[in-house]
């Protein structure tokens with residue numbers, strides 16, 4: 001740390017007090033998003049939270065809400081700020097070692113191998129597959145025209161199919177029932193393990209650990225089944241899926257490839273990172289569009305105009321300048337699928353004029369920063385125009401895909417898959433969302449906990 005003598009002490013970072021015995025964890029667990037928003041409104045851009053009991057095992061975590069702090073922490077990830085946090089450790093215990101759950105040389109090597117598979121150009125190769133899956137979802141829902149469906153379930157299915165086929169080259173429909181139960185269990189398990197105080201080794205036979213291990217076995221079993229089939233899909237899919245590419249990849253620096261176990265780990269991690277997040281972006285985005293008929297009509301008109309001008313569905317989906325694209329961005333502002341993430345200070349450092357000791361955890365919370373009133377006037381209003389044309393917001397007032405060296409590798413894939421579906425749906429249907437707000441369960445991601453009641457009617 002450079003000159004820290006003039007810095008204010010760590011203990012003076014403002015924050016809620018919490019109960020002497022229980023700390024803040026019960027309040028956080030009861031309503032994580034409300035709890036973090038309240039902390040921001042009451043205490044400002046850098047807030048100190050004392051989780052866990054005060055007398056022993058107490059752990060103070062900071063939350064950095066201001067875009068300038070977010071910028072610094074994201075840009076200095078892999079240096080001053082690391083990823084060896086309780087949350088990432090719990091994820092790693094569940095889904096193994098891979099790009100998302102490691103740091104340093106191991107992470108760098110994986111990033112080198114995986115990055116070329118996710119460039120905009122590379123991802124564009126999946127447009128055809130996405131278009132076919134979007135059509136398939138629509139055809140499957142034709143018989144429900146005019147009646148209520150659960151949008152969330154439909155988007156989970158679409159996302160399962162596009163992420164599954166891109167990764168493994170084949171259908172994953174038979175895994176849907178297992179995933180329906182395993183994904184919430186995985187999220188619940190990661191959250192429970194992250195906040196477990198004291199953390200007992202997984203081999204310690206308490207019910208929570210047994211449940212965690214069962215979920216892990218279920219996930220590996222599923223990925224083994226799917227991956228064993230990988231390569232047996234249609235010719236186009238099987239030669240060009242991500243697992244096949246991973247098997248062939250070599251680290252450009254070391255020239256080394258991945259073992260079969262490493263391929264499996266990466267595949268599971270990519271699947272876990274990509275499937276639900278993409279489905280959530282679409283669910284929340286289409287729900288908002290279904291609540292704002294005037295915006296929806298403008299997007300539909302844009303889609304018609306593209307076709308009338310001889311453009312293809314893919315042209316629309318790939319166009320960055322559309323209102324549809326802005327609506328997706330705005331949905332990810334209000335409902336970032338990854339509502340928070342965490343880093344740990346790798347060294348003694350300064351944040352916002354305070355001294356921060358090495359080992360301190362820092363939350364980054366898109367949910368809150370995306371509602372910072374200095375950058376987002378009337379923050380709760382769904383207004384895609386915020387993303388139309390130029391604006392003078394700081395870069396990291398908005399970070400649904402993170403940023404810096406650990407930026408989401410699947411961003412282009414997720415946006416393309418979402419826009420392909422939006423184009424196909426709004427070209428044909430008017431959608432109406434029946435609930436003003438989606439009732440949510442917040443674990444390590446946000447997800448609806450009830451049906452997202454929606455009607456599709458032919459335009």
Ligand code: HEM
Pocket residue numbers: 099100101111163269270271273274275277278281336337338341342399400401402403405406407408409410411413414415
């Ligand atoms: C709307 C959809 C998505 C959202 C909102 C999203 C969000 C994020 C965020 C915020 C991070 C950074 C977390 C941090 O810095 O701590 C991240 C990382 C990551 N995402 Fe995504 N993601 C999405 C889709 C995908 C897809 C489709 C894939 C792959 C198929 C994917 C794979 C990954 C991986 C592997 C990482 C870790 C990268 C690394 O640490 O180097 N994501 N994602």
